[in-house]
Amino acid sequence: METERHNGARDLCGPVRARVDTELADFLDGRLRGTAGDATAPLFRLVREFVLHGGKRLRPLLCYWGWRAAGGADCAEIIKAAAALEIFHAFCLIHDDVMDGSELRRGRPTLHRAVADRHTAHHWRGDSRRFGVATAILLGDLCMTWADELLFTSGVAAGRIAAARPYYHRMRAEVCYGQHLDIIEQAHGPTTAERSMRVLLYKSAKYTVERPLQVGGALAGTSPAVLAAYSRFGVAVGEAFQLRDDVLGAFGDPRVTGKPNLDDFRDGKPTVLIAHSIEHATPAQRRLIETLHGEPHLDEHGADRIREVLVDTGALAAVEGMIAEREDRALDVLATAPITEPARQALTQLITAATQRTT
Template sequence: MADTPLPTTWAFDSPLTDVPAAVDARLDRFLTGQAGRYDGIDPVVTDGIADLAGFMQGGKRVRPLFAWAGVRAVLESGAEPTGDEAVQVLDAVSSLEFIQACALVHDDIIDHSDTRRGRPTVHRTFEARHRSDRWNGSAADYGVNQAILVGDLAFAWADDMLADAGIAASSLARAREPWRQMRTEVVAGQMLDISLEASGSEDPAGPYKVNTYKTAAYTVERPLHLGAALAGGEESTVTLLREVGRDIGIAFQLQDDHLGVFGDPAVTGKASGDDLRSGKRTHLLLNALRLADAADPEAAARLRAGVGSVTTEDEVDALRQIIVDSGAAQESTDHIRTLTDRAVSRLQGAGLGRAITEELIAVAHRLTERRS
């Protein structure tokens, strides 16, 4: 576990910029406790817990940040405090990171990824141990099987951390609905994503639907909903925050898709045109195919043939140009701006506290205008 100092003070008006470090500290505390509780089972379990703890280091903590924003949005609108302590609510929202860990561990298996944030993925780590110890059977299968279980463990510990946060039973009851919805939506979004790749569908509505459930709902909308519920927010406030979260979340993913084609490798840390090389069926790509089919079928055919097979920078540049010429890149940029502007406008007219309104607007712009 990382040696992250616990926050000496944590209050309901703590700024969003302080959330990531505070979440790190609470996760370290929880993981240390879990390791002490279960390390005696077997060394393989000890290794799995250590791998999970290492895997969870370095995240941006976007989901707890938005959940904390939901808490503050309600309280700074004049709602009566629920009686929970701020650090207890911080623990509750920090539990979201275990759902994220589960999703990423399993995502790395699905995508056959070797690394995550510069470290070997969990399944590759277990695979390497199998090879090093010269065990029986397939090292690759062993790695995948153990990583699936580590992801499952993270999913279970999300529930444990929420339940053990110490918040009142009434607060936990209010959190139950967004929590249940979010867990199902992230799995459903992943199922949609896998089926989209397998079906070969070129309907741009497919990845947009994936974006709605796998990214927007899970990353922004439901965390805001969860935070507002924990704070006892009224239905009108919850609805407003969910609408804002949906727009920011979709814009966030569309910007991610844009960076997957046009991002600077020195900034993103990924290969130039990474999505074009891997053949990822994003909304940007499928919309470009749709537009090019209508305006320039030969260009559409080159794009269709090149995606997933290009290797050189010149080949990637040629596909990028087709996407630009089709108008899809500009459409995507315009839609990102429209969604962000609508979210900002809703926040400005919502009557929330000034501080949280300004902080949420700043986060919205940072996520939807980012370059990495």
């Protein structure tokens, strides 16, 4: 049954999210039963906890409403197919945390950290950190394999699966390409807003919104016109989503976001916030950013000095403006897109969830 939002509008996404969670639990429990008594079972349980604990389920929701917007009927098969994108997302997060050396995700230890802690607690031989990283890489790869399995055995007609494959494969390639761009920009140092937006587009925007929508639409057999509308909507919302993520990474409260607000600064992340601040900084402000941004031992005092520059140069205000502009653009696409009315309402709710979030 659809629940009521506090503002009186029906929450069209909550019930779908709950069904996706049930499907994820059932699928992962099945994989876990296959390892009963095996040494890998405790590590599989860590993956299960990682996937099921927290998360917005944004990508499965977009896949589901991409299907419904194209006229697809509600059914168990689309829930299974949509849930596959959450397992693919887990692969991305696990590997991203390894590459960034992150300690926390969703308020809990990252997977490589949890595995390393298990190694230490059991007094196993060798280096616990190396064991944690190696195991997390393998478990991340396993999640990508499981995502394929869940999608391709979802029960959606084979012809529709074939139609969705190109969008699914592009999503997988694009996120790897974007991640590599991110690493390159960190290595190069201070960047431009244009280059930062290119990283953002491929690392997050496409695989977060555009491709999940198109996978859902292609599974439903939708028209090229609808898929094109999904692309325009998806890029706008996806960029806004990542821009909000960058703001939260710099200014968010770790008790709310579940992630440290120093990691992006310490890693020298090539965000639009930083790029804009450098382009509009005084010589003194530029020196401060170039000195502190990417400093692996940056403390809270140093981070506050960076935040002050981000505000004083107008970078924070500029990024907030970019988020608002993309939100408006996405709403304009929805207003004229040839999609079903319930899906239009649900996608409107997802715009708000993506762009005005605090976590």
